[in-house]
Amino acid sequence: MFPIIQLGPLSLPTYPLALLLAGWVALEVGARVAQRLGIDGDHVYNAGLYGLVAGIVAARFAHVIAYWPAYRAQPLEIFGFNTSAFLLWPGVIAALAVAGWYAYRRRLPMARLLDACAPGALAGVAVAGIGALLAGRAYGAPTDLPWAVDLWGVARHPSQAYEALAALIVAGLALRMILQGSRPGAGALVALAGYGLSRWLLEPFRAESATILGGLRLAQVLGLAAALVALWGLRAVGRRAGEAGAAAAE
Amino acid sequence: MDPKRWNLLLLLVLLVGVAWIWLNRIPGDAATATAGLPPAPAVGHPAPDFTLTSLSGETFTLSSLRGTPVVLNFWATWCPPCRAELPELQAASERLAGQVAIIGVNQAEAPAAVEAFVRGLGLTFPMPLDVSADVSRLYTVRSLPTTFFIDRQGIIRRIQIGPVTEATLAQILKGIYP
Numbered sequence: 057m058f059p060i061i062q063l064g065p066l067s068l069p070t071y072p073l074a075l076l077l078a079g080w081v082a083l084e085v086g087a088r089v090a091q092r093l094g095i096d097g098d099h100v101y102n103a104g105l106y107g108l109v110a111g112i113v114a115a116r117f118a119h120v121i122a123y124w125p126a127y128r129a130q131p132l133e134i135f136g137f138n139t140s141a142f143l144l145w146p147g148v149i150a151a152l153a154v155a156g157w158y159a160y161r162r163r164l165p166m167a168r169l170l171d172a173c174a175p176g177a178l179a180g181v182a183v184a185g186i187g188a189l190l191a192g193r194a195y196g197a198p199t200d201l202p203w204a205v206d207l208w209g210v211a212r213h214p215s216q217a218y219e220a221l222a223a224l225i226v227a228g229l230a231l232r233m234i235l236q237g238s239r240p241g242a243g244a245l246v247a248l249a250g251y252g253l254s255r256w257l258l259e260p261f262r263a264e265s266a267t268i269l270g271g272l273r274l275a276q277v278l279g280l281a282a283a284l285v286a287l288w289g290l291r292a293v294g295r296r297a298g299e300a301g302a303a304a305a306e
Numbered sequence: 307m308d309p310k311r312w313n314l315l316l317l318l319v320l321l322v323g324v325a326w327i328w329l330n331r332i333p334g335d336a337a338t339a340t341a342g343l344p345p346a347p348a349v350g351h352p353a354p355d356f357t358l359t360s361l362s363g364e365t366f367t368l369s370s371l372r373g374t375p376v377v378l379n380f381w382a383t384w385c386p387p388c389r390a391e392l393p394e395l396q397a398a399s400e401r402l403a404g405q406v407a408i409i410g411v412n413q414a415e416a417p418a419a420v421e422a423f424v425r426g427l428g429l430t431f432p433m434p435l436d437v438s439a440d441v442s443r444l445y446t447v448r449s450l451p452t453t454f455f456i457d458r459q460g461i462i463r464r465i466q467i468g469p470v471t472e473a474t475l476a477q478i479l480k481g482i483y484p
Contacts, residue, residue, distance in 0.1 A: 060448045141474050208348045280323040284320060291316075
């Protein structure tokens with residue numbers, strides 16, 4: 057367990073560092089795959105960085121609205137460097153919206169762009185998972201299995217490693233499909249289905265989960281829903297390609 | 307794949323999916339999930355107990371606060387973010403008097419220096435003195451400030467490395483002690 061990396065007098069928190077590394081891996085892999093698909097890799101970096109800035113601003117803005125009484129007393133805190141004063145979901149939505157808007161304005165082929173970004177995003181998920189394992193975050197349920205890791209006197213599933221491994225496998229599958237010339241959008245949908253199913257399958261190995269509706273694990277429900285939507289989408293992609301093929305044959 | 311097979315696949319995923327979710331639901335009482343864990347400086351574990359002498363000369367024992375949510379902050383006078391955060395904790399201790407106990411463990415400093423500093427900032431919440439840093443080691447505090455949020459049952463619900471502000475404190479308290 058290494059929540060802090062100590063470099064001489066410098067204490068660096070492991071998990072935020074892993075998140076930074078994950079973001080870089082996601083953009084770098086995304087840019088490289090985009091090049092292979094004939095999209096300028098700089099577009100991936102631009103969309104990612106605009107999205108990041110928009111996400112940070114929106115996440116702080118939402119925090120200010122939600123906790124306005126605390127900010128009213130100290131308005132300068134609105135611009136403070138406090139890394140916990142953010143709300144996640146408003147940030148994620150704003151980041152995706154701005155990245156999407158960038159792609160739209162540049163008239164980038166949306167389905168191909170998503171194909172390019174999907175394996176990188178999953179590689180980033182894997183890096184973040186390894187960071188969580190090192191920092192002892194989102195840790196696993198107790199177990200007697202031989203590969204259990206010891207955390208504060210309890211042998212636990214290395215559930216973060218399971219999730220990281222699953223993300224890498226799905227990323228590899230999606231990447232292979234994409235590089236072998238799959239239909240536009242199919243690789244991204246396979247990645248979404250695979251990631252959704254991996255969260256659905258592996259969430260029970262975590263010690264703690266957010267729950268809804270009297271005890272259902274939220275990540276499992278969202279994972280399954282995402283997988284079903286993605287499979288539905290794959291069906292539509294296949295059908296559309298089939299119709300196009302039939303029209304071409306005529 | 308033809309549409310019929312697709313429909314079958316979707317139905318199968320849905321059924322197996324719902325079954326696996328149902329099998330792995332977490333029963334209503336979340337406390338059962340953490341029962342029997344050893345005390346450790348980790349979320350979900352009981353907070354390790356300790357006894358120290360506080361700045362006012364009284365004996366302070368963490369477990370004596372059982373039944374009250376505790377904000378356990380580790381700090382030192384040489385740490386600038388601590389200096390920025392302590393007035394926020396003071397304001398919270400006044401606002402939440404009787405509801406949440408705010409505790410500031412000073413890490414390994416001379417009582418006289420701590421006393422002058424505390425008087426200068428007008429801090430009135432309990433300040434146990436961890437003179438030999440034993441409690442800091444027990445809680446594996448590697449950087450200051452670090453704050454542990456402990457619930458009424460003595461279970462650690464969150465660990466904040468780095469300073470809290472009034473806004474983040476309000477957010478955390480709302481999440482942990484509704």
